[in-house]
Amino acid sequence: MSDKVTITIDDCKITAPEGEKLLWVALDNDIYIPNLCALKEKDRPSASCRLCFVEVKGISDPVTACTLPVTEGLVVKTRSPEVDRLVKTAFELLITDHRLGCKKCPANNSCELQKISKERGLKYKSKRFKPFEKDEPIDESMEQFIFDRSRCVLCGRCVWVDHHVAEVGAIGFSLRGIKRKVTTFGDYDLADSPCTECGECVKVCPVGALSFNE
Amino acid sequence: MLRRNIDVFEECKNKALLKFVIMLGELNCVKEMFLLELLEGEKEFILEQVSEILKNNRTERENLVPLLQKVQGVLGYLPEPAIEKIAKTIDIPAVDVFGLATFYNQLRLNPPGKYQIKVCMGTACHMIGGQIILESFERRLDIVEGETTPDRKCSLERVACVGCCAIAPVVVVNEFIEGSLTPTRVDGILLQFDGDDQEEEAGEQEQEQESEGGQDS
Ligand code: SF4
Ligand code: FES
Numbered sequence: 220m221s222d223k224v225t226i227t228i229d230d231c232k233i234t235a236p237e238g239e240k241l242l243w244v245a246l247d248n249d250i251y252i253p254n255l256c257a258l259k260e261k262d263r264p265s266a267s268c269r270l271c272f273v274e275v276k277g278i279s280d281p282v283t284a285c286t287l288p289v290t291e292g293l294v295v296k297t298r299s300p301e302v303d304r305l306v307k308t309a310f311e312l313l314i315t316d317h318r319l320g321c322k323k324c325p326a327n328n329s330c331e332l333q334k335i336s337k338e339r340g341l342k343y344k345s346k347r348f349k350p351f352e353k354d355e356p357i358d359e360s361m362e363q364f365i366f367d368r369s370r371c372v373l374c375g376r377c378v379w380v381d382h383h384v385a386e387v388g389a390i391g392f393s394l395r396g397i398k399r400k401v402t403t404f405g406d407y408d409l410a411d412s413p414c415t416e417c418g419e420c421v422k423v424c425p426v427g428a429l430s431f432n433e
Numbered sequence: 434m435l436r437r438n439i440d441v442f443e444e445c446k447n448k449a450l451l452k453f454v455i456m457l458g459e460l461n462c463v464k465e466m467f468l469l470e471l472l473e474g475e476k477e478f479i480l481e482q483v484s485e486i487l488k489n490n491r492t493e494r495e496n497l498v499p500l501l502q503k504v505q506g507v508l509g510y511l512p513e514p515a516i517e518k519i520a521k522t523i524d525i526p527a528v529d530v531f532g533l534a535t536f537y538n539q540l541r542l543n544p545p546g547k548y549q550i551k552v553c554m555g556t557a558c559h560m561i562g563g564q565i566i567l568e569s570f571e572r573r574l575d576i577v578e579g580e581t582t583p584d585r586k587c588s589l590e591r592v593a594c595v596g597c598c599a600i601a602p603v604v605v606v607n608e609f610i611e612g613s614l615t616p617t618r619v620d621g622i623l624l625q626f627d628g629d630d631q632e633e634e635a636g637e638q639e640q641e642q643e644s645e646g647g648q649d650s
Contacts, residue, residue, distance in 0.1 A: 222447025393535040404528040405513060406466040412528075 226293040236424050240264070242271050242284040253306055253335040254296055255313075255425050256374040257285040260384070265375055269309040270335065274299045281305055303339070307433040309404070310335060316353055316397075317426070318369035320342055326427030332372070355400070360410035364421045364431045368400055371428035377401065378419035389414040466535070467513045468543055468580055476514050482507050483515045490523050497533060501540055510544045543581040546588035547627050549607050552578070555594025557601040566602050567591060569619040586626070 222237040230251050235244040243259055245252050255268035262287040272281040276294035281302050286293075297301075314332065321327050335341065355368035373392070377403060381390050387411040393402045403412035421429040471479075486503050490496065497519075504515050509539075511534050520527035534540045552567045570589050571577050581588040595605055598617060604622070629635025 286472060382526065391526065391528035391532045393528075393532040395536045401529075402528070404516075404526075404531045412527075 222224070224289055224291040224293075225433075226289050226295065228295045236429055237290065238288045239294065240285055241273065241287040241289050241293070244289055245295075250297060251330075251334075252284050253310075253336050253339065253390050254285060255331055255372060256376065258376055258379060258423065261379055266405050267381075268313070268372070268374055270306055272302045272305045273297050274302055283300065304400055306335075306339060307341060309339050310339075311348055314343055315345055315348045316351045317372055318352060318367075324370065324427040325430035326370075326424075330368075330427060331425035332368060351397070358409050360408035361414070361416055362432070364429055365432070366409060367428050370426050371400070371401060373399060374425060376423040377426065377429060379421050380419045385417045385419045387413055387415055387417070390420065466531075466542055468576075469583060471512065471514075475512075479508060479512050479515050480518060483518045487519065487522050488522045494523055494525060497523065497530065498537075501530070501534060507608060508544075510541045512542075512544075538548065541579065541590075543588065544585055544620040546581045548585050548587045548636065549593045550587055550589050550622075551595070551605040552589070553595045553601070553605070554591045554594075555598065555601075557594070557598035558603055563591075565616065566604060566614050566619060569616040570604075573619060573623055586630075587623075606650045 223234050224237045224246070225232060225234050226241075226243055227233070231248070231250070233244060233248050235247075236426070240257075240311070242252055242254055242257055246254075252273060253270040255298055256265050257268075257271065264283075266283045266286050267328075269283070271284040273284045273287075274296040275282050275295075281299070295337075313388065317332065321333065322329070324330065325356075327333075336343065353369040358366040358368075375392070378391055381387055389409065390401055390403055394398060394400060395405065403409055418431070421431055426431070445470050461533050478520060483504055486500065486507065490500055491505065498538070500519060500523075501511060504519070505511055508515065510530075515533060516530050517527050517643050520530045523530075550570060552563060552570060554567070558566075566579060574582055574587050574589060576582055576587075576589055578589050592605070595603055595610065597603055597610060597612060602612075602614045604614055607624065611618070
């Protein structure tokens with residue numbers, strides 16, 4: 220796997236280790252592709268946020284960059300009308316049930332959603348979808364961090380690190396559809412779960428759902 | 434709880450403790466998923482049954498859904514200790530089993546009530562206002578769909594089409610179908626439960642008296 224390949228992203232020639240996922244190659248070379256659910260350590264990407272679409276020469280439909288291993292001679296374009304439309308819809312859907320109010324948010328200025336909005340010129344107010352405000356109480360039972368589910372975008376990063384990095388198994392997804400959320404066993408407070416307050420999940424949260432107390 | 438909070442409040446002038454008291458107050462309004470307390474001896478019974486099922490079946494992760502179905506088949510629902518036990522045996526976090534159990538409609542966390550109310554949410558019932566019927570039940574019973582009243586008398590759930598769309602909106606109570614529902618009829622149905630219960634009680638008493646009378650003579 221240590222073979223190097225040369226690929227083209229937006230007319231830039233880039234060398235990268237063969238088999239590395241396109242998303243990470245692009246990000247390492249300062250080419251931004253929106254993403255929320257991807258984690259570099261994760262072998263099998265969940266590809267659930269649907270934000271990292273790109274156009275690849277020879278493939279008719281846009282492809283998710285986080286699942287595409289790079290191969291010699293790959294030609295990629297990060298923007299096209301099709302890609303923009305897909306990303307816009309995915310972003311709007313995410314924003315409709317994400318509690319806004321960036322000024323009061325602990326992730327203000329470090330938030331992935333803000334970054335995507337800035338990079339792609341996407342608005343926080345959607346004309347097509349009605350906002351759906353989640354009404355979840357904030358879990359403040361832990362000393363080091365708080366968990367505000369109404370800001371969660373269900374990317375699944377925290378669940379993955381909880382299971383595979385921290386190996387605790389305190390949080391997971393439960394329920395289905397619009398009610399889906401990250402919970403502990405029995406939806407109890409984090410303080411009543413096996414959580415060890417290692418803080419790994421807080422570090423990977425792309426938005427202000429999990430945040431350290433100052 | 435509030436009284437106790439106030440007592441604690443007066444005892445502690447310490448600020449940190451104060452925060453704790455406020456937190457306690459908030460905890461009370463959190464709705465829990467495992468709503469009902471287990472009856473006496475129920476936990477032992479549950480664990481016994483679950484161990485039995487775990488002994489006779491493959492305990493691998495791939496087999497998790499069939500296992501949960503079997504447990505529910507015996508107990509009628511998936512109580513907290515059962516889920517914990519299954520997770521421990523398969524050696525996966527309990528929260529993963531919990532996620533699965535809350536994902537599928539078939540699996541339930543609360544016991545079926547004496548009267549199982551199933552509100553139809555199929556296309557026809559949905560269009561004509563099934564939601565209103567469901568909400569009426571929720572308001573009157575003070576539970577939401579998927580839950581059981583604390584006395585285990587009524588459980589409420591939503592189902593897809595039950596096959597009699599002509600009389601929508603429809604509700605099925607213990608296999609008995611009620612059609613063309615209105616919120617007033619919902620009250621009627623609930624009243625009828627009380628009536629049925631009273632009749633049942635009276636019947637039981639009569640029987641007792643009779644058997645006593647039989648012994649006397
Ligand atoms: S809490 Fe954060 S990391 Fe976890 S799923 Fe929600 S947005 Fe993702
Ligand atoms: S980063 Fe590719 S789908 Fe989320």
